[in-house]
Amino acid sequence: MRFASKRQTVEAIDEEAGVSLLIMEPEDMWHANNLIAVGDVVNAPAFRKVTMTTTTGSATVKSVRTNLSIKVKSTFFDPLASELKVSGTVVNENEWIAGWDSVALQTLREALSEDRPDAVVAVVMQEGLANICLITDIRTIVKHRIESSIPKKRASSKDTAGGMASFYEKTLSTLRNAVDFSTSRTLLLASPGFVAQDFRAYMQSEASRTADKALQRIAKEAVVVHSSTGHVHSLNEVLKSPEVQKTMRDTRFTTETMLMDQFYDRLRMDDGRAWYGTKPVEKAIAEGAVGRGGGVLLINNALFRSMDVATRKKYVALVDKVKEDGGEARLLSSDHESGQRLDALGGIAAILTYPILDLDEDDEDEEAADVEISAEGTTIL
Structure with missing residues (x-):
């Protein structure tokens, strides 16, 4: 997905004028479904069947684009x-409206970004x-192609080793500049022979030499697999291997699944730091x-x-407040197991930074009890 205008940015969206987006691939329809809400006005080309009557009185039906x-x-x-499929009533084009709250804007940013958190990184x-690629459920994006001259086998082993070290240095630098590794994500290293394995060892060596903990984590979590060549088409065989399929399974939702597991662990501990339900x-x-x-808000997308604008605004306000307080807000997809687990809890849950007890007590019931007790002439609370 991308903006229709190259000058458009997320920050410059005019809430009165709306925004024009281009669907580039099937996966973008999923993002469009999350962006379009009840009450929005959508402008798009469509084909309509029109009955046309000729001067002789005969009628013909034709499909027109409008x-x-x-x-x-x-x-x-x-x-x-x-x-x-978007259903609604036809309105005048001049009555364009849009509601771009913080949640919608974040969804739009993710839809427009090639380097999505759920994309698997592969270096073939x-x-x-070396080809640095991003792999989504729909397509493979080649971010960079690195080529480096390596001395032939007739050269001294020192020259060959130096050439490979220079190649690994260039590949690692390009990889870190091209891909956001600020959060944990899957990195596949594929090659014939021992090239990928040696590259991972180079990453580990550099991490130790520079005391770079982020690089140490990247190298530790990298998965080395075999491929017949270093060209992009070899990804097909790589992605079909059982090892890679197991690694990639539910990659998009790994963090969400871990957070739900953490929430249930807290809930079983009953320590006042795990609560669910809106109130x-x-x-x-x-x-x-x-x-x-350590505060985390888990909320179903x-x-x-909701068809009720006030309800949507309420949940957006909760997300904004958590972020303002320095906590983490995670929108879980109802299409995935983690979102379905959350849905069974009412669609909203939270992991607290410190314990609070009796959050589920009904204030109205307490007030009613107070009135009842005082009416009997006993203790007034």
């Missing part, structure tokens, strides 16, 4: 066909050649307990598609 602006009433996304290499979580966030120091 631009429609509709106020969204509902959407339906078919993940298998990557098709999105051989002596003197308890709202209270915890209002207290600032889901902030800096389906809640942001």
